[in-house]
Amino acid sequence: MTQVVHTRDELAAALDKAPLDQAASGIAVVMTMGALHDGHRELIRVARQSSAFVVVTIFVNPLQFGPNEDFEKYPRTLAEDLEACRAEGAALVFAPSRDDVYPGGPPSITMNPGPLGAILDGASRPGHFAGMLTVVEKLLRLTRAEVAYFGEKDFQQLALISRMVVDLELGVRIVGVPTVREKDGLALSSRNRFLSPEERRSALALSRALREGAAHGDPEAVLAAAHKILSEEPGVRLDYLELTGPDLGAVPDDGPARLLVAAKVGTTRLIDNVPIALRKAV
Template sequence: MTYVIHTRDELAGVTKRAVTRAVVMTMGALHEGHRQLMREARRRGDEVIVTIFVNPLQFGPNEDFDKYPRTLEADIEACRAEGVDVVFAPARDEVYPGGPPSITMNAGPLGEILEGASRPGHFAGMLTVVHKLLMLTRPDLAFFGEKDFQQLALIRRMAVDLELGVEIVGVPTVREPDGLAMSSRNRYLSPDERQAALALSRALREGATHTEAEAALTAARKILADEPGVRVDYLALTGADLGAPAAGPARLLVAARVGATRLIDNVPLTLEKAA
Protein backbone atom coordinates (compact mmCIF):
# COMPACT_ATOMS: atom_id res chain seq x y z
CA MET A 1 0.00 0.00 0.00
CA THR A 2 1.22 3.50 -0.86
CA TYR A 3 0.41 6.25 1.63
CA VAL A 4 -0.05 9.72 0.12
CA ILE A 5 0.57 12.43 2.68
CA HIS A 6 0.96 16.19 2.66
CA THR A 7 2.07 17.29 6.15
CA ARG A 8 4.98 16.81 8.52
CA ASP A 9 2.73 15.26 11.15
CA GLU A 10 1.42 12.69 8.67
CA LEU A 11 4.98 11.88 7.64
CA ALA A 12 5.97 11.18 11.23
CA GLY A 13 2.92 8.97 11.65
CA VAL A 14 3.46 6.63 8.68
CA THR A 15 7.21 6.09 8.59
CA LYS A 16 8.51 2.95 10.24
CA ARG A 17 11.37 2.40 12.62
CA ALA A 18 14.35 0.03 12.63
CA VAL A 19 14.38 -0.29 8.84
CA THR A 20 16.64 0.88 6.04
CA ARG A 21 14.83 3.93 4.74
CA ALA A 22 15.43 5.15 1.19
CA VAL A 23 14.25 8.45 -0.21
CA VAL A 24 13.89 9.72 -3.79
CA MET A 25 13.44 13.49 -4.05
CA THR A 26 11.59 14.81 -7.11
CA MET A 27 9.76 17.85 -8.39
CA GLY A 28 7.10 15.63 -9.92
CA ALA A 29 6.29 15.22 -13.64
CA LEU A 30 7.74 11.75 -13.15
CA HIS A 31 9.23 9.82 -16.05
CA GLU A 32 11.18 6.61 -16.54
CA GLY A 33 14.31 8.18 -15.06
CA HIS A 34 12.50 8.82 -11.79
CA ARG A 35 11.07 5.32 -11.85
CA GLN A 36 14.57 3.90 -12.16
CA LEU A 37 15.51 5.83 -9.02
CA MET A 38 12.52 4.27 -7.26
CA ARG A 39 13.55 0.78 -8.37
CA GLU A 40 17.05 1.27 -7.03
CA ALA A 41 15.62 2.61 -3.78
CA ARG A 42 13.25 -0.38 -3.57
CA ARG A 43 16.14 -2.77 -4.22
CA ARG A 44 18.23 -1.38 -1.36
CA GLY A 45 15.65 -0.04 1.08
CA ASP A 46 13.05 -1.63 3.33
CA GLU A 47 10.96 1.54 3.23
CA VAL A 48 10.84 3.86 0.19
CA ILE A 49 9.69 7.48 0.38
CA VAL A 50 9.25 9.66 -2.70
CA THR A 51 8.98 13.40 -2.16
CA ILE A 52 7.18 15.56 -4.74
CA PHE A 53 7.74 19.28 -4.31
CA VAL A 54 8.41 22.00 -6.88
CA ASN A 55 10.90 24.07 -4.92
CA PRO A 56 10.58 27.80 -5.61
CA LEU A 57 13.97 28.58 -4.08
CA GLN A 58 15.90 26.98 -6.94
CA PHE A 59 14.18 28.88 -9.76
CA GLY A 60 15.51 32.23 -10.93
CA PRO A 61 13.23 35.20 -11.77
CA ASN A 62 13.23 34.40 -15.49
CA GLU A 63 12.91 30.63 -15.15
CA ASP A 64 9.95 28.31 -15.53
CA PHE A 65 8.60 27.86 -11.98
CA ASP A 66 5.04 28.88 -12.86
CA LYS A 67 4.83 26.65 -15.92
CA TYR A 68 6.83 23.74 -14.52
CA PRO A 69 4.63 20.66 -15.12
CA ARG A 70 2.56 19.51 -12.16
CA THR A 71 1.01 16.07 -12.65
CA LEU A 72 0.41 14.85 -9.11
CA GLU A 73 -2.25 12.21 -9.80
CA ALA A 74 -0.18 10.57 -12.54
CA ASP A 75 2.91 10.83 -10.33
CA ILE A 76 1.12 9.03 -7.48
CA GLU A 77 0.09 6.23 -9.84
CA ALA A 78 3.70 5.85 -11.00
CA CYS A 79 4.82 5.60 -7.38
CA ARG A 80 2.17 2.98 -6.62
CA ALA A 81 3.27 0.95 -9.64
CA GLU A 82 6.85 0.95 -8.34
CA GLY A 83 5.85 -0.19 -4.85
CA VAL A 84 6.67 3.07 -3.08
CA ASP A 85 5.62 3.05 0.57
CA VAL A 86 5.09 6.78 1.12
CA VAL A 87 4.55 9.72 -1.23
CA PHE A 88 5.20 13.00 0.58
CA ALA A 89 3.74 15.86 -1.47
CA PRO A 90 3.78 18.94 0.78
CA ALA A 91 2.49 22.41 0.00
CA ARG A 92 4.94 25.31 -0.01
CA ASP A 93 3.81 26.47 3.44
CA GLU A 94 4.52 23.02 4.84
CA VAL A 95 8.13 23.10 3.65
CA TYR A 96 8.67 26.80 4.38
CA PRO A 97 6.17 27.52 7.19
CA GLY A 98 7.63 30.93 7.93
CA GLY A 99 7.90 32.00 4.32
CA PRO A 100 11.21 32.06 2.45
CA PRO A 101 13.96 31.01 4.88
CA SER A 102 16.32 33.68 6.14
CA ILE A 103 19.12 31.10 6.43
CA THR A 104 19.96 28.97 3.39
CA MET A 105 22.76 26.65 2.36
CA ASN A 106 25.94 28.03 0.79
CA ALA A 107 27.02 25.87 -2.14
CA GLY A 108 30.63 27.08 -1.95
CA PRO A 109 33.04 27.32 -4.91
CA LEU A 110 31.71 24.16 -6.55
CA GLY A 111 28.31 25.83 -6.74
CA GLU A 112 29.65 28.83 -8.65
CA ILE A 113 30.78 27.04 -11.80
CA LEU A 114 28.83 25.53 -14.72
CA GLU A 115 25.14 25.56 -13.65
CA GLY A 116 25.98 27.85 -10.77
CA ALA A 117 27.48 30.45 -13.10
CA SER A 118 24.47 30.27 -15.43
CA ARG A 119 21.82 30.13 -12.68
CA PRO A 120 22.94 32.24 -9.69
CA GLY A 121 21.31 31.10 -6.47
CA HIS A 122 20.05 27.84 -7.94
CA PHE A 123 22.24 25.57 -5.87
CA ALA A 124 21.65 27.45 -2.62
CA GLY A 125 17.94 26.85 -3.12
CA MET A 126 18.41 23.24 -4.14
CA LEU A 127 20.68 22.37 -1.22
CA THR A 128 18.35 24.13 1.22
CA VAL A 129 15.33 22.04 0.23
CA VAL A 130 17.36 18.82 0.04
CA HIS A 131 18.68 19.43 3.55
CA LYS A 132 15.16 20.16 4.85
CA LEU A 133 13.72 17.05 3.22
CA LEU A 134 16.57 14.90 4.55
CA MET A 135 15.83 16.20 8.04
CA LEU A 136 12.10 15.52 7.63
CA THR A 137 12.42 12.02 6.13
CA ARG A 138 15.60 10.90 7.99
CA PRO A 139 16.69 8.33 5.39
CA ASP A 140 19.66 6.00 5.42
CA LEU A 141 19.93 6.25 1.63
CA ALA A 142 19.01 9.04 -0.80
CA PHE A 143 18.94 8.45 -4.55
CA PHE A 144 19.67 11.09 -7.21
CA GLY A 145 20.17 10.84 -10.96
CA GLU A 146 23.55 11.42 -12.57
CA LYS A 147 21.94 13.59 -15.27
CA ASP A 148 22.10 16.46 -12.76
CA PHE A 149 25.72 15.62 -12.05
CA GLN A 150 26.75 18.90 -10.43
CA GLN A 151 23.71 18.69 -8.16
CA LEU A 152 24.71 15.15 -7.18
CA ALA A 153 28.29 16.23 -6.44
CA LEU A 154 27.09 19.11 -4.25
CA ILE A 155 24.63 16.97 -2.31
CA ARG A 156 27.38 14.41 -1.67
CA ARG A 157 29.67 17.19 -0.46
CA MET A 158 26.96 18.60 1.83
CA ALA A 159 26.25 15.17 3.32
CA VAL A 160 29.93 14.70 4.16
CA ASP A 161 30.71 18.25 5.31
CA LEU A 162 27.65 18.50 7.55
CA GLU A 163 27.83 14.93 8.89
CA LEU A 164 24.28 14.15 7.76
CA GLY A 165 24.66 10.40 8.18
CA VAL A 166 23.02 9.52 4.86
CA GLU A 167 24.50 7.67 1.89
CA ILE A 168 23.98 9.63 -1.33
CA VAL A 169 23.54 7.17 -4.20
CA GLY A 170 23.99 8.26 -7.83
CA VAL A 171 21.98 6.41 -10.49
CA PRO A 172 23.08 6.50 -14.16
CA THR A 173 21.15 8.70 -16.57
CA VAL A 174 18.15 7.07 -18.22
CA ARG A 175 17.77 7.89 -21.93
CA GLU A 176 15.12 7.72 -24.60
CA PRO A 177 15.75 5.10 -27.33
CA ASP A 178 17.24 7.85 -29.53
CA GLY A 179 19.71 8.91 -26.81
CA LEU A 180 18.01 12.03 -25.41
CA ALA A 181 18.43 12.18 -21.64
CA MET A 182 15.05 11.90 -19.94
CA SER A 183 13.88 15.16 -18.40
CA SER A 184 10.60 16.65 -17.31
CA ARG A 185 11.44 19.60 -19.57
CA ASN A 186 11.55 17.44 -22.73
CA ARG A 187 7.78 17.87 -23.00
CA TYR A 188 8.34 21.54 -23.84
CA LEU A 189 10.16 20.64 -27.09
CA SER A 190 8.42 20.81 -30.46
CA PRO A 191 9.11 17.88 -32.84
CA ASP A 192 11.79 19.92 -34.67
CA GLU A 193 13.36 21.06 -31.40
CA ARG A 194 13.42 17.53 -30.07
CA GLN A 195 15.30 16.42 -33.17
CA ALA A 196 17.80 19.25 -32.71
CA ALA A 197 18.21 18.34 -29.03
CA LEU A 198 19.68 14.98 -30.02
CA ALA A 199 22.88 16.85 -30.84
CA LEU A 200 23.63 17.07 -27.10
CA SER A 201 23.81 13.33 -26.48
CA ARG A 202 25.44 12.77 -29.87
CA ALA A 203 28.18 15.28 -29.03
CA LEU A 204 28.79 13.74 -25.63
CA ARG A 205 28.98 10.22 -27.04
CA GLU A 206 31.51 11.32 -29.64
CA GLY A 207 33.56 13.22 -27.09
CA ALA A 208 33.64 10.21 -24.79
CA THR A 209 35.35 8.11 -27.47
CA HIS A 210 38.51 10.18 -26.95
CA THR A 211 41.03 9.73 -24.18
CA GLU A 212 42.71 13.14 -24.45
CA ALA A 213 40.93 16.16 -23.02
CA GLU A 214 41.24 18.61 -25.90
CA ALA A 215 40.35 15.95 -28.47
CA ALA A 216 37.19 15.10 -26.50
CA LEU A 217 36.14 18.75 -26.33
CA THR A 218 36.95 19.42 -29.98
CA ALA A 219 34.90 16.45 -31.16
CA ALA A 220 31.90 17.45 -29.05
CA ARG A 221 32.12 21.12 -30.07
CA LYS A 222 32.05 20.23 -33.76
CA ILE A 223 28.79 18.29 -33.47
CA LEU A 224 27.14 21.05 -31.43
CA ALA A 225 28.32 23.75 -33.87
CA ASP A 226 26.76 21.85 -36.77
CA GLU A 227 23.28 22.00 -35.20
CA PRO A 228 21.83 25.53 -35.64
CA GLY A 229 18.89 24.77 -33.36
CA VAL A 230 21.17 24.39 -30.33
CA ARG A 231 22.54 27.42 -28.43
CA VAL A 232 25.31 26.17 -26.16
CA ASP A 233 25.56 27.60 -22.67
CA TYR A 234 28.63 25.60 -21.72
CA LEU A 235 30.57 22.50 -22.72
CA ALA A 236 33.07 21.46 -20.06
CA LEU A 237 35.39 18.60 -19.23
CA THR A 238 36.06 18.06 -15.52
CA GLY A 239 37.38 15.47 -13.15
CA ALA A 240 34.95 12.94 -11.71
CA ASP A 241 34.48 15.26 -8.68
CA LEU A 242 34.05 18.31 -10.98
CA GLY A 243 37.59 19.47 -10.25
CA ALA A 244 40.35 19.89 -12.83
CA PRO A 245 40.53 16.96 -15.26
CA ALA A 246 43.38 14.54 -14.80
CA ALA A 247 44.25 11.12 -16.11
CA GLY A 248 41.53 8.70 -15.04
CA PRO A 249 37.75 9.07 -14.59
CA ALA A 250 36.30 12.36 -15.89
CA ARG A 251 32.99 13.97 -16.91
CA LEU A 252 31.98 15.74 -20.09
CA LEU A 253 29.07 18.11 -19.41
CA VAL A 254 26.88 20.28 -21.60
CA ALA A 255 24.06 22.78 -21.15
CA ALA A 256 22.20 24.36 -24.06
CA ARG A 257 18.96 25.97 -25.09
CA VAL A 258 16.84 24.37 -27.73
CA GLY A 259 14.08 26.82 -28.55
CA ALA A 260 13.00 28.19 -25.17
CA THR A 261 13.96 25.02 -23.30
CA ARG A 262 17.22 24.66 -21.39
CA LEU A 263 18.63 21.13 -21.30
CA ILE A 264 21.62 19.58 -19.55
CA ASP A 265 23.41 16.28 -20.04
CA ASN A 266 26.72 14.61 -19.24
CA VAL A 267 28.66 11.39 -19.74
CA PRO A 268 31.55 9.71 -17.97
CA LEU A 269 34.81 9.10 -19.79
CA THR A 270 38.32 8.01 -19.01
CA LEU A 271 41.30 10.22 -19.83
CA GLU A 272 44.75 8.90 -20.51
CA LYS A 273 46.05 12.44 -20.75
CA ALA A 274 44.49 15.52 -19.17
CA ALA A 275 45.72 18.18 -21.58
Protein backbone atom coordinates (compact mmCIF):
# COMPACT_ATOMS: atom_id res chain seq x y z
CA MET A 1 0.00 0.00 0.00
CA THR A 2 1.24 3.50 -0.88
CA GLN A 3 1.43 5.88 2.07
CA VAL A 4 0.93 9.60 1.42
CA VAL A 5 2.50 12.26 3.65
CA HIS A 6 2.57 16.04 3.38
CA THR A 7 4.84 17.36 6.15
CA ARG A 8 8.47 16.89 7.19
CA ASP A 9 7.43 15.26 10.45
CA GLU A 10 5.13 12.80 8.68
CA LEU A 11 7.88 11.98 6.21
CA ALA A 12 10.43 11.37 8.97
CA ALA A 13 8.01 9.13 10.86
CA ALA A 14 7.25 7.09 7.75
CA LEU A 15 10.96 6.68 6.93
CA ASP A 16 11.70 5.60 10.50
CA LYS A 17 9.26 2.72 9.98
CA ALA A 18 10.41 1.79 6.47
CA PRO A 19 10.94 -1.98 6.18
CA LEU A 20 14.23 -2.00 4.34
CA ASP A 21 15.76 -5.17 2.94
CA GLN A 22 19.51 -4.88 3.45
CA ALA A 23 20.10 -6.97 0.32
CA ALA A 24 18.38 -4.33 -1.80
CA SER A 25 19.41 -0.75 -2.52
CA GLY A 26 17.67 0.89 0.41
CA ILE A 27 15.62 4.05 -0.02
CA ALA A 28 15.21 5.23 -3.61
CA VAL A 29 13.64 8.51 -4.62
CA VAL A 30 11.91 9.65 -7.79
CA MET A 31 11.46 13.43 -7.78
CA THR A 32 8.60 14.95 -9.77
CA MET A 33 6.59 18.13 -10.09
CA GLY A 34 3.43 16.08 -10.53
CA ALA A 35 1.29 15.81 -13.66
CA LEU A 36 2.69 12.30 -13.91
CA HIS A 37 2.91 10.59 -17.29
CA ASP A 38 4.38 7.29 -18.39
CA GLY A 39 7.89 8.72 -18.27
CA HIS A 40 7.50 9.25 -14.52
CA ARG A 41 5.89 5.85 -14.15
CA GLU A 42 8.88 4.28 -15.89
CA LEU A 43 11.19 5.93 -13.34
CA ILE A 44 9.18 4.33 -10.54
CA ARG A 45 9.21 0.96 -12.30
CA VAL A 46 12.98 1.07 -12.81
CA ALA A 47 13.52 2.15 -9.19
CA ARG A 48 11.41 -0.72 -7.88
CA GLN A 49 13.52 -3.26 -9.76
CA SER A 50 16.45 -2.70 -7.43
CA SER A 51 15.25 -0.72 -4.44
CA ALA A 52 13.34 -1.97 -1.42
CA PHE A 53 11.52 1.29 -0.67
CA VAL A 54 10.64 3.83 -3.38
CA VAL A 55 9.67 7.36 -2.38
CA VAL A 56 8.04 9.66 -4.96
CA THR A 57 8.11 13.39 -4.28
CA ILE A 58 5.49 15.67 -5.83
CA PHE A 59 6.32 19.35 -5.52
CA VAL A 60 6.06 22.21 -8.03
CA ASN A 61 9.22 24.08 -7.09
CA PRO A 62 8.79 27.86 -7.42
CA LEU A 63 12.55 28.46 -7.28
CA GLN A 64 13.15 26.99 -10.73
CA PHE A 65 10.57 29.11 -12.58
CA GLY A 66 11.50 32.49 -14.03
CA PRO A 67 9.23 35.58 -13.78
CA ASN A 68 7.73 34.99 -17.23
CA GLU A 69 7.44 31.21 -17.00
CA ASP A 70 4.48 28.95 -16.33
CA PHE A 71 4.56 28.35 -12.55
CA GLU A 72 0.93 29.37 -12.00
CA LYS A 73 -0.41 27.34 -14.91
CA TYR A 74 1.83 24.33 -14.39
CA PRO A 75 -0.61 21.38 -14.11
CA ARG A 76 -1.45 20.19 -10.61
CA THR A 77 -3.15 16.81 -10.71
CA LEU A 78 -2.49 15.32 -7.28
CA ALA A 79 -5.40 12.85 -7.20
CA GLU A 80 -4.41 11.33 -10.55
CA ASP A 81 -0.73 11.39 -9.58
CA LEU A 82 -1.42 9.41 -6.41
CA GLU A 83 -3.33 6.81 -8.40
CA ALA A 84 -0.33 6.44 -10.73
CA CYS A 85 2.03 6.03 -7.76
CA ARG A 86 -0.23 3.39 -6.24
CA ALA A 87 -0.49 1.53 -9.55
CA GLU A 88 3.32 1.42 -9.86
CA GLY A 89 3.83 0.27 -6.29
CA ALA A 90 5.57 3.30 -4.76
CA ALA A 91 5.92 2.78 -1.02
CA LEU A 92 5.62 6.43 -0.05
CA VAL A 93 4.58 9.72 -1.64
CA PHE A 94 5.81 13.01 -0.18
CA ALA A 95 3.62 15.88 -1.44
CA PRO A 96 4.65 18.89 0.65
CA SER A 97 3.48 22.47 0.61
CA ARG A 98 5.81 25.36 -0.24
CA ASP A 99 6.10 26.19 3.48
CA ASP A 100 7.20 22.64 4.29
CA VAL A 101 10.00 22.73 1.72
CA TYR A 102 10.98 26.35 2.42
CA PRO A 103 9.84 26.93 6.03
CA GLY A 104 11.64 30.26 6.31
CA GLY A 105 10.41 31.57 2.96
CA PRO A 106 12.59 31.69 -0.15
CA PRO A 107 16.11 30.61 0.85
CA SER A 108 18.80 33.27 1.01
CA ILE A 109 21.43 30.68 0.05
CA THR A 110 20.96 28.49 -3.01
CA MET A 111 23.11 26.10 -5.02
CA ASN A 112 25.50 27.58 -7.57
CA PRO A 113 25.32 25.39 -10.69
CA GLY A 114 28.67 26.68 -11.95
CA PRO A 115 29.73 26.86 -15.62
CA LEU A 116 27.72 23.78 -16.59
CA GLY A 117 24.58 25.58 -15.46
CA ALA A 118 25.26 28.63 -17.63
CA ILE A 119 24.97 26.90 -21.02
CA LEU A 120 22.00 25.50 -22.97
CA ASP A 121 18.90 25.80 -20.75
CA GLY A 122 20.91 27.79 -18.23
CA ALA A 123 21.52 30.52 -20.80
CA SER A 124 17.82 30.68 -21.66
CA ARG A 125 16.48 30.31 -18.12
CA PRO A 126 18.66 32.27 -15.67
CA GLY A 127 18.29 31.00 -12.12
CA HIS A 128 16.51 27.80 -13.17
CA PHE A 129 19.29 25.39 -12.27
CA ALA A 130 20.12 27.10 -8.99
CA GLY A 131 16.51 26.58 -7.95
CA MET A 132 16.43 23.02 -9.25
CA LEU A 133 19.64 21.96 -7.49
CA THR A 134 18.54 23.61 -4.26
CA VAL A 135 15.31 21.62 -4.04
CA VAL A 136 16.97 18.39 -5.18
CA GLU A 137 19.62 18.66 -2.45
CA LYS A 138 16.93 19.35 0.16
CA LEU A 139 14.77 16.43 -0.98
CA LEU A 140 17.72 14.04 -1.10
CA ARG A 141 18.36 14.80 2.55
CA LEU A 142 14.71 14.82 3.64
CA THR A 143 13.99 11.46 1.99
CA ARG A 144 17.27 9.89 3.20
CA ALA A 145 17.76 8.59 -0.32
CA GLU A 146 20.57 6.20 -1.17
CA VAL A 147 19.76 6.24 -4.88
CA ALA A 148 17.78 8.69 -7.03
CA TYR A 149 16.35 8.18 -10.51
CA PHE A 150 16.06 10.96 -13.10
CA GLY A 151 14.99 10.90 -16.74
CA GLU A 152 17.48 11.55 -19.52
CA LYS A 153 15.00 13.86 -21.26
CA ASP A 154 16.17 16.59 -18.86
CA PHE A 155 19.76 15.72 -19.65
CA GLN A 156 21.39 18.91 -18.41
CA GLN A 157 19.49 18.55 -15.16
CA LEU A 158 20.75 14.98 -14.82
CA ALA A 159 24.34 16.07 -15.52
CA LEU A 160 24.18 18.86 -12.95
CA ILE A 161 22.66 16.66 -10.24
CA SER A 162 25.31 14.02 -10.87
CA ARG A 163 28.03 16.68 -10.59
CA MET A 164 26.53 18.17 -7.40
CA VAL A 165 26.36 14.77 -5.69
CA VAL A 166 30.02 14.12 -6.47
CA ASP A 167 31.31 17.61 -5.66
CA LEU A 168 29.41 17.85 -2.36
CA GLU A 169 30.00 14.19 -1.45
CA LEU A 170 26.32 13.58 -0.76
CA GLY A 171 26.70 9.81 -0.87
CA VAL A 172 23.75 9.23 -3.19
CA ARG A 173 23.87 7.17 -6.38
CA ILE A 174 22.28 8.96 -9.36
CA VAL A 175 20.74 6.81 -12.10
CA GLY A 176 19.67 8.16 -15.50
CA VAL A 177 16.71 6.47 -17.20
CA PRO A 178 16.27 6.72 -20.99
CA THR A 179 13.63 9.07 -22.37
CA VAL A 180 10.16 7.62 -22.80
CA ARG A 181 8.42 8.59 -26.04
CA GLU A 182 5.03 8.44 -27.66
CA LYS A 183 4.72 6.02 -30.57
CA ASP A 184 5.28 8.91 -32.98
CA GLY A 185 8.54 9.88 -31.26
CA LEU A 186 7.43 12.86 -29.17
CA ALA A 187 9.24 12.86 -25.83
CA LEU A 188 6.80 12.60 -22.94
CA SER A 189 6.50 15.84 -20.97
CA SER A 190 3.97 17.31 -18.57
CA ARG A 191 3.94 20.37 -20.82
CA ASN A 192 2.71 18.40 -23.86
CA ARG A 193 -0.85 18.85 -22.60
CA PHE A 194 -0.58 22.55 -23.44
CA LEU A 195 -0.10 21.81 -27.16
CA SER A 196 -3.01 22.15 -29.57
CA PRO A 197 -3.39 19.33 -32.14
CA GLU A 198 -1.65 21.48 -34.75
CA GLU A 199 1.14 22.42 -32.36
CA ARG A 200 1.64 18.80 -31.40
CA ARG A 201 2.19 17.93 -35.05
CA SER A 202 4.76 20.72 -35.28
CA ALA A 203 6.45 19.48 -32.11
CA LEU A 204 7.29 16.19 -33.81
CA ALA A 205 9.97 18.09 -35.72
CA LEU A 206 12.15 18.05 -32.58
CA SER A 207 12.43 14.27 -32.30
CA ARG A 208 12.58 13.94 -36.08
CA ALA A 209 15.51 16.36 -36.22
CA LEU A 210 17.34 14.44 -33.52
CA ARG A 211 16.82 11.15 -35.33
CA GLU A 212 18.08 12.62 -38.61
CA GLY A 213 21.11 14.09 -36.88
CA ALA A 214 21.89 10.83 -35.10
CA ALA A 215 22.03 9.01 -38.43
CA HIS A 216 25.31 10.79 -39.22
CA GLY A 217 28.77 10.32 -37.75
CA ASP A 218 30.39 13.62 -38.67
CA PRO A 219 29.62 16.56 -36.30
CA GLU A 220 28.93 19.03 -39.12
CA ALA A 221 26.63 16.56 -40.87
CA VAL A 222 24.80 15.84 -37.60
CA LEU A 223 23.98 19.51 -37.05
CA ALA A 224 23.22 20.23 -40.69
CA ALA A 225 20.71 17.38 -40.93
CA ALA A 226 18.97 18.36 -37.70
CA HIS A 227 18.86 22.07 -38.59
CA LYS A 228 17.31 21.24 -41.96
CA ILE A 229 14.37 19.44 -40.34
CA LEU A 230 13.76 22.24 -37.85
CA SER A 231 14.01 24.99 -40.47
CA GLU A 232 11.29 23.32 -42.51
CA GLU A 233 8.75 23.47 -39.66
CA PRO A 234 7.37 27.02 -39.30
CA GLY A 235 5.58 26.16 -36.05
CA VAL A 236 8.89 25.62 -34.23
CA ARG A 237 10.87 28.58 -32.84
CA LEU A 238 14.32 27.22 -32.11
CA ASP A 239 16.08 28.18 -28.88
CA TYR A 240 19.16 26.01 -29.31
CA LEU A 241 20.42 22.96 -31.14
CA GLU A 242 23.76 21.83 -29.74
CA LEU A 243 26.10 18.89 -30.13
CA THR A 244 28.22 18.20 -27.03
CA GLY A 245 30.27 15.51 -25.39
CA PRO A 246 28.44 12.91 -23.30
CA ASP A 247 29.05 15.02 -20.19
CA LEU A 248 27.98 18.25 -22.00
CA GLY A 249 31.63 19.13 -22.53
CA ALA A 250 33.55 19.52 -25.78
CA VAL A 251 32.49 17.50 -28.81
CA PRO A 252 34.81 14.49 -29.23
CA ASP A 253 36.36 13.60 -32.55
CA ASP A 254 35.11 10.07 -32.18
CA GLY A 255 32.80 8.18 -29.83
CA PRO A 256 29.79 9.06 -27.65
CA ALA A 257 28.20 12.51 -27.89
CA ARG A 258 24.86 14.16 -27.17
CA LEU A 259 22.56 16.16 -29.46
CA LEU A 260 20.24 18.51 -27.59
CA VAL A 261 17.41 20.77 -28.72
CA ALA A 262 15.06 23.30 -27.13
CA ALA A 263 12.31 25.18 -28.92
CA LYS A 264 8.98 26.88 -28.43
CA VAL A 265 5.92 25.46 -30.12
CA GLY A 266 3.10 27.93 -29.64
CA THR A 267 3.66 29.18 -26.10
CA THR A 268 5.07 25.85 -24.87
CA ARG A 269 8.79 25.36 -24.44
CA LEU A 270 9.97 21.81 -25.16
CA ILE A 271 13.34 20.10 -24.82
CA ASP A 272 14.69 16.81 -26.12
CA ASN A 273 18.00 15.05 -26.71
CA VAL A 274 19.52 11.81 -28.00
CA PRO A 275 22.86 10.03 -27.59
CA ILE A 276 24.99 9.97 -30.74
CA ALA A 277 28.01 7.92 -31.80
CA LEU A 278 30.43 10.10 -33.75
CA ARG A 279 32.81 8.44 -36.21
CA LYS A 280 36.07 9.77 -37.56
CA ALA A 281 36.14 10.21 -41.30
CA VAL A 282 38.31 7.56 -42.93
